């Protein structure tokens with residue numbers, strides 16, 4: 001068994017409560033989703049006369065026109081089923097097409113009231129931090145307008161454990177297993193796993209601390225790295241398998257080693273076969289990808305960007321790098337009820353895990369391959385000037401939670 005090199009936390013600066021200014025914005029523009037509609041649209045062949053009479057002959061009443069009269073709007077009477085009316089109209093040889101007049105909603109921002117949200121530039125960058133560029137972020141507030149996550153969906157944090165007593169995590173964490181000390185208490189004795197957990201799914205919009213990417217998802221705490229941040233591949237492989245068996249839909253691995261390990265590949269295959277998405281950190285040595293990240297596409301490998309949408313100088317690279325997310329000065333939960341700031345692909349990875357969980361909350365039937373491709377193909381090619389398209393340094397680009405949900409026809 002080989003030792004793995006813990007993904008380096010380049011700097012970890014503790015921050016005090018008084019340091020931050022609260023962000024009292026709390027705007028919820030999401031009116032919810034309903035498929036109900038009492039209107040039908042019908043399109044007749046060009047030159048069709050007496051459209052109103054035809055509509056009447058079906059026992060219906062026209063209430064308006066669309067696209068300069070190419071389409072008619074019909075109100076479905078209360079005593080008729082829309083689907084039945086639709087079928088009747090579609091069978092009429094004068095009708096080109098008929099469909100339900102579906103509802104759309106405003107796509108607004110959802111700004112949480114968590115007191116440190118203003119410092120979470122990675123979710124919404126207002127350009128207020130020196131050197132930062134407004135909009136160099138993952139557009140989280142726009143993504144939350146589509147979904148805040150399914151409370152029955154679990155993200156496994158396979159890491160140093162999680163401080164499940166943290167006030168911004170206590171209601172979110174399911175205690176899994178500790179493969180380091182072989183006990184059922186995955187308490188974090190390092191700090192790294194608690195930060196990773198908070199980024200992916202801290203309790204959000206609760207007037208406390210930070211917002212997690214997936215507001216409602218649960219965190220399954222699995223300890224595979226010791227108090228020094230080291231863990232054997234076997235622990236990690238066991239942690240992955242355990243996460244799958246416990247029903248996690250997304251597994252976050254913010255750790256990696258320099259050598260390939262078939263045991264890790266086996267664990268990734270097990271997750272893949274069971275439709276579980278694995279997201280892994282590229283590493284922080286500014287060289288080739290660590291394992292398991294290098295096993296992409298069996299996992300989603302994640303590099304780091306900074307607050308100007310440029311590659312973080314430490315972020316590993318290569319042909320198997322999939323996507324990038326912010327990984328510099330990332331504020332998150334820390335053991336002892338505190339908060340800390342960290343740098344590294346370790347902290348970029350749970351942003352992508354949270355995004356995968358949001359996507360699966362909305363579209364639970366997507367396969368790991370579909371989740372991976374949707375994340376990759378909807379990302380922003382932020383270095384398109386110098387490296388258009390996929391490249392070894394940012395992968396497909398920087399995660400974008402606004403465009404992530406746009407391929408609505410994927411099921």
Ligand SMILES: [Ca+2]
Nearest residue numbers: 178181183185
């Ligand atoms: Ca333990």
Ligand SMILES: [Ca+2]
Nearest residue numbers: 114203208210
């Ligand atoms: Ca919070």
Ligand SMILES: [Ca+2]
Nearest residue numbers: 387388389391
């Ligand atoms: Ca590019």
